[in-house]
Amino acid sequence: MDAIVKKLSPETARPSREEAEEAVRTLLRWAGDDPAREGLLDTPKRVAKAYAELFSGYRADIDDVLGTTFEEVAGYNDIVLVRDIPFFSHCEHHMLPVIGKAHVAYLPQGRVLGLSKIARVVDVFARRLQTQEAMTAQIAESIDANLKPRGVAIMVEAEHMCMAMRGIQKSGSTTLTTTFTGEFKDNAAEQVRFMTMVRGR
Template sequence: MSHNAEFTEQDWRRFLASIGEDPDRPGLHETPHRVAKAWKQWTAGYEQDPVDLLKAFEDGAEQYNELILVKNIPVYSHCEHHLAPFFGKATVGYVPNGKIVGLSKLTRLVDCFARRLQVQERMTMQIAEALMQVLDPKAVGVIVKCRHLCMESRGIRTPGEETVTSAMLGELQPNLAMRTEFLAMARD
């Protein structure tokens, strides 16, 4: 997906006018440019291939067959229904099957999918499925906890509520002991 800043800036000028603002007012003069630039950054995940982010390597993984977990990965996304922000933290874990990935790549994977218009449930599955596809691990677990401004600032208006989603793939589905260990490690 390519971003056309000039078109987007015009759209934001029209948006400001449509809500009763004057886009030429001094305080708003640069707003269309700033908003266009912000949305380009907030939607940069469309230009990333998750497979390219997950360069796997075998060196160091040959003997390791326990859970690898990264907790408290920041999530900043926008819901596709209202374009409202949702934000929180993700926990991503896997049990290698001869291949591992750099730990920072798990954070980048979460960010790649978060920087798209999303629903939390789909994003959670996309993260898990990308790891399964690239690493072919024994198991993958993803837990995402987010606050949604579409719920907090409009409609039901329930500040502070968290939505929790999870994806358990591979051996985490049938293996209760492994699932229990993952959930214990993922706890705050």
């Protein structure tokens, strides 16, 4: 499953915290400020600590996250949908925030996931440098591989700060991506049912 994200080679091993902090100082100087001034003295430490949290998805094992499933479902075999899962990510092109929500559904085949696990898998992939398209596919692939349901449906909608803060500067625009596997992919009626459940308020 970790083939979903390319691992660092020995030549590009993870830098030390001190090296990360020095890189922040370099960026501060490049931006035109003085990292030695009072307000910026602790900024490198704060940024390194924030990055450890914001990109914690690289250290997560998705197989562990999705490892626990349940069989006692009283014969339930219809759509399980968790919608409006909020997430924060960063685009891999500009390292600017991506803010959105994910809707995740699957058709059980004898086993179900704990609902918190579904939100957790979204978080794991969001807390990496991403494209929205890749993140949508990764969520679906991980649930498909670990749970082996009859089908998975994912919808992700997000605002990209690389469009809002720079470049074209179109704040408020939303990008929508979907992925379907199994019965969701093969049956248009199931796709419609998923979309209706997501949009039903």
